[in-house]
Amino acid sequence: MAPSKVLAGARVVLPTGTVDDGRVIVDGTRIADTAPPGADVVDVSGHWVVPGFVDIHNHGGGGASFTGGTAEDVLQGVETHRRHGTTTVVASAVTGDLDFLARQAGMLAELAQQGDIAGVHFEGPFISPCRKGAHDEQLLRDPDPAEVRKLVDATHGHARMMTLATELPGGLDSVRLLTEHGVIAAVGHTDATYEQTLQAIDAGATVATHLFNAMPPLGHRAPGPITALLEDERITVELINDGTHLHPAALRLAFHHAGAARVAFITDAMDAAGFGDGRYLLGPMEVEVADGVARLVEGGSIAGSTLTLDRAFKRAVTVDGLPVGDVVAAISANPARLLGLDDRIGSLEPGKDADLVVLDDAFDLVGVMRRGEWVVAPQLG
Numbered sequence: 001m002a003p004s005k006v007l008a009g010a011r012v013v014l015p016t017g018t019v020d021d022g023r024v025i026v027d028g029t030r031i032a033d034t035a036p037p038g039a040d041v042v043d044v045s046g047h048w049v050v051p052g053f054v055d056i057h058n059h060g061g062g063g064a065s066f067t068g069g070t071a072e073d074v075l076q077g078v079e080t081h082r083r084h085g086t087t088t089v090v091a092s093a094v095t096g097d098l099d100f101l102a103r104q105a106g107m108l109a110e111l112a113q114q115g116d117i118a119g120v121h122f123e124g125p126f127i128s129p130c131r132k133g134a135h136d137e138q139l140l141r142d143p144d145p146a147e148v149r150k151l152v153d154a155t156h157g158h159a160r161m162m163t164l165a166t167e168l169p170g171g172l173d174s175v176r177l178l179t180e181h182g183v184i185a186a187v188g189h190t191d192a193t194y195e196q197t198l199q200a201i202d203a204g205a206t207v208a209t210h211l212f213n214a215m216p217p218l219g220h221r222a223p224g225p226i227t228a229l230l231e232d233e234r235i236t237v238e239l240i241n242d243g244t245h246l247h248p249a250a251l252r253l254a255f256h257h258a259g260a261a262r263v264a265f266i267t268d269a270m271d272a273a274g275f276g277d278g279r280y281l282l283g284p285m286e287v288e289v290a291d292g293v294a295r296l297v298e299g300g301s302i303a304g305s306t307l308t309l310d311r312a313f314k315r316a317v318t319v320d321g322l323p324v325g326d327v328v329a330a331i332s333a334n335p336a337r338l339l340g341l342d343d344r345i346g347s348l349e350p351g352k353d354a355d356l357v358v359l360d361d362a363f364d365l366v367g368v369m370r371r372g373e374w375v376v377a378p379q380l381g
């Protein structure tokens with residue numbers, strides 16, 4: 001059992017607002033409302049304390065892959081993202097052969113069962129060849145509900161989300177099937193019209209996979225999926241805030257239109273996140289990472305990001321000019337709610353897991369705690 005701690009003197013971001021000179025009490029693995037006798041007091045004055053970050057779309061990091069790696073690789077990637085503040089991560093697969101995906105999903109499900117990851121996200125193979133991004137065109141398929149079911153079943157209850165081009169034959173039936181099984185249906189890598197996107201939302205889709213990326217642009221006579229996804233209150237939009245995938249003005253437009261309660265910041269990270277430039281694989285595809293930007297060797301499509309959520313947080317405040325409370329909503333509270341885990345994570349409230357991040361006044365990460373244990377212990381002078 002971790003010793004009890006009181007983080008004192010910080011600016012603490014709570015669902016009700018920011019408390020200056022606030023404190024967070026950690027008793028064992030949880031947040032408490034009163035300090036037990038003999039608790040260590042950690043003075044974090046001049047710092048922010050925010051909830052641990054929740055990433056619902058992530059393919060790897062630390063040089064290791066969730067898409068093709070072993071269980072050890074996955075744990076290495078998870079650990080890397082933890083050191084950058086992501087205390088909860090969903091592992092995202094990419095388009096692959098169905099039998100391969102089912103086997104990979106089975107391995108990921110065991111890690112989810114142990115609590116190392118928060119479940120599995122399938123990005124492909126049921127996506128549009130017109131908007132395939134970094135996915136292998138040879139392996140794309142129309143969304144057949146029986147095949148969707150096969151992948152969901154392979155996770156033994158740990159499938160959290162599937163990204164689909166819902167306009168393809170079988171798309172809407174697949175959305176319904178996912179919804180019935182408690183799996184989030186996400187619209188993405190799609191060539192749908194505005195009207196087709198509304199049909200998908202009516203069928204049960206609730207997430208937009210990296211809004212703007214891998215979908216038709218917004219046109220004033222053909223408003224397309226972007227407009228439908230932003231307009232509809234039932235949708236949460238994923239945004240990749242790395243400065244490469246989106247212009248800050250596009251990010252602000254989405255944020256202001258959807259409102260802070262309907263945005264989820266994701267990394268869409270691949271293996272180079274928290275690691276470095278070089279040659280990598282994303283699923284079966286060769287990727288070259290240069291200056292932190294990942295592109296397919298063949299064709300040059302952007303192939304995931306090298307983002308970590310601490311950088312997304314800092315950028316959102318210092319470059320995009322968003323209020324800290326809104327950033328906390330997008331990076332912790334909203335994704336926790338989407339996953340149905342908001343009774344345990346996503347905010348700094350008594351009874352929840354002691355998952356938190358300590359940031360300095362420049363919004364650089366100095367500490368990470370997960371379930372009451374320091375992953376990164378703050379060096380406070």
Ligand SMILES: [Zn+2]
Nearest residue numbers: 057092123268
């Ligand atoms: Zn992705």
